[in-house]
Amino acid sequence: MKKIIFLILFSLLVSMALAEDTKIDSLLKISKDTGEKVNRLYDQYKNDPLADKTWGVEFNFVRLLTIKDNLATLSGGFSYFGKPMMEIYVPWYYYSHDIETYYWEDDYYDSHAGTDKLFYADARIRMFTGNTSNGFFMSALTRFAYLESDSNVYGFDNTFKWGVGAGIGWRSFSYRGFNWGFSLSAGRYFIGEDCILENGVTSILFLEEASNDCDIFFDIEILKFGFAF
DSSP: OHHHHHHHHHHHHHHHHHHHHHHHHHHHHHHHHHHHHHHHHHHHHHHHTTTTEEEEEOOGGGGGGGGGGEEEEEEEEEEEETTTTEEEEEEEEEEEEEEEEEEETTTTTEEEEEEEEEEEEEEEEEEESSSSSSEEEEEEEEEEEEEEEEEETTTTEEEEEEEEEEEEEEEEEOOOOOEEEEEEEEEEEEEEESSSOSSOOOOOGHHHHHHTTSEEEEEEEOEEEEEEE
């Protein structure tokens, strides 16, 4: 009889010990899972400088260096950070070039004066591949452009253009709101005329004019700086 009671008590003690071990294992697992979630949230927070920001502006200050008496280019943009890992971006670009060339005709020099103008604005959606609106992104865009040429030889000509495209890029924000990045975009116009501008490309800085005067357009952004608030 004593042996039976002893076995019963021993079995109860073993069961209680196993139950306590199971509870401890469960608590350890819960603690580990909670710690991993906290670490993920912390990693996301420490890399999310846009957490309390909604709007952004960008401007290419280097373009100001190209402004001369007969030439002006300006480039900037606006951003809306409405959702995590997504940005609505509206870049714009303006170009104006007055040129006068002289050539020999009928035993005297004649001149050819003209003014080229270009303005375009995009509506872009940027999707960031990380867990915040910071780092590498892919984008889809639609572009509206206006091109104009006024010449004393060829007369006045203008066109409105519309097209779509896509791009990739990378950007880094500071917690103070300042940012810099780069992007490469390309697309195609489906509405509008080509070969409107008369002056042509004057340097590598103005390759955008040549591309937007054709059916295939592209642009490279490497010198825009911005601020989010």
